[in-house]
Structure formats: structure tokens, C-alpha cells
Amino acid sequence: xxLKIKKGDQVVVLAGKDKGRxxxxxxxxxxxxxxxxxxxxxxxxxxxxxxxxRATPATQTGRIQKPAPLSIAxxxxxxxxxxxxxxxxxxxxxxxxxxRVCKRCGELIDVS
Numbered sequence: 312x313x314l315k316i317k318k319g320d321q322v323v324v325l326a327g328k329d330k331g332r333x334x335x336x337x338x339x340x341x342x343x344x345x346x347x348x349x350x351x352x353x354x355x356x357x358x359x360x361x362x363x364x365r366a367t368p369a370t371q372t373g374r375i376q377k378p379a380p381l382s383i384a385x386x387x388x389x390x391x392x393x394x395x396x397x398x399x400x401x402x403x404x405x406x407x408x409x410x411r412v413c414k415r416c417g418e419l420i421d422v423s
Contacts, residue, residue, distance in 0.1 A: 314339055314341055314344075314346075314383060315388070315399040315401075315411065316336060316339065316346055316383060316386065316388055316399070317336065317339065318336050318337070318338060318339055319335065319336060320335070320336045320388055320389075321333060321334075321335055321336075321388070321389040321391070322334065322335075322336055322346070322348060322386040322387060322388055322389060323386065323387055323389055323396045324348070324351055324381070324385060324386055325385050325386065325387055326385045327352070327381075327385055328352075329351045329352060332350075332351055333389060334348040334349045334350050334351045335348065335349045336348055336349075337349050337378065340380055343380060344382065344383045344384070345380035345381060345382055345383060346380065346381055346383055346386060347378050347379070347380050347381070348378060348381055348386065349378060350378065351378060351381060352378055352379045352380075352381045353376050353377065353378055353379070354376070354377065354378075354379045355374050355375070355376055356374075356375050356377060357373070357374055357375075358370065358371060358372045358373060358374075358375050359372065360372045388420070390413040390415060390416060390418070390420065391420065392413060392416055392418040392420075393413065393415055393416040393418070395415055395416075397413045397414050397415040397416075398414040398415075399411050399412070399413070399414065399420065400412040400413075400414050404419065
């Protein structure tokens with residue numbers, strides 16, 4: 312079963328230290344049932360300096376803040392039409408494709 316949240320969607324966090332904050336989905340991880348949201352669930356990682364060739368730029372070293380994966384159950388899609396957190400439904404739209412639908416206002420989310 313596919314995820315009902317896609318890369319680029321605006322989501323709100325329902326639980327945890329960032330509860331109530333909104334952000335944009337950077338990456339989805341379907342096997343882990345998780346998403347990575349920009350600026351949410353930030354963790355500190357220590358990056359060691361690496362020897363790089365002259366062709367590639369040096370990577371950032373030291374203490375790096377980066378977003379960690381967040382369970383898909385802890386986020387809810389924010390409808391682009393009504394601007395409120397909503398559950399996502401699926402219907403068969405024109406051309407026989409399945410499209411996502413806002414359960415709150417009934418509008419299509421995937422408009423191509």
C-alpha cells in the first residue's frame with residue numbers, strides 16, 4: 312500500500328517534541344513508514360573531516376544539524392485548498408487514475 316503523503320506536501324506534526332509545527336516533506340521512506348520534514352525532528356550528528364579530491368568540494372564537518380525521519384503516523388497532511396489538517400482519501404478520477412482527496416473539504420489534492 313502506498314503512502315498518502317508525498318514529497319513536497321505541507322504537513323503538521325501531531326505528536327512529539329515538534330507537536331503543532333508545520334513543514335514541507337523533503338523525502339518519503341515507504342519501507343520504514345516514515346517521512347523527513349524540513350526543520351522538524353532536528354538531530355545533531357558529528358561529521359569527521361574526509362580527504363576529498365580537488366574536483367569535489369569539501370563537505371561540512373563538525374556538529375551538523377539535520378532532520379531525522381519521523382513516523383508517518385505522527386504527521387497529517389495540510390490541505391492546500393482549505394489550509395487545515397486533514398485525512399486523505401483516494402478516488403478514481405478522470406482518465407482512470409487514483410487521486411488524493413481532502414476528507415474535510417472534498418477537494419482534489421493532486422491536480423495535474
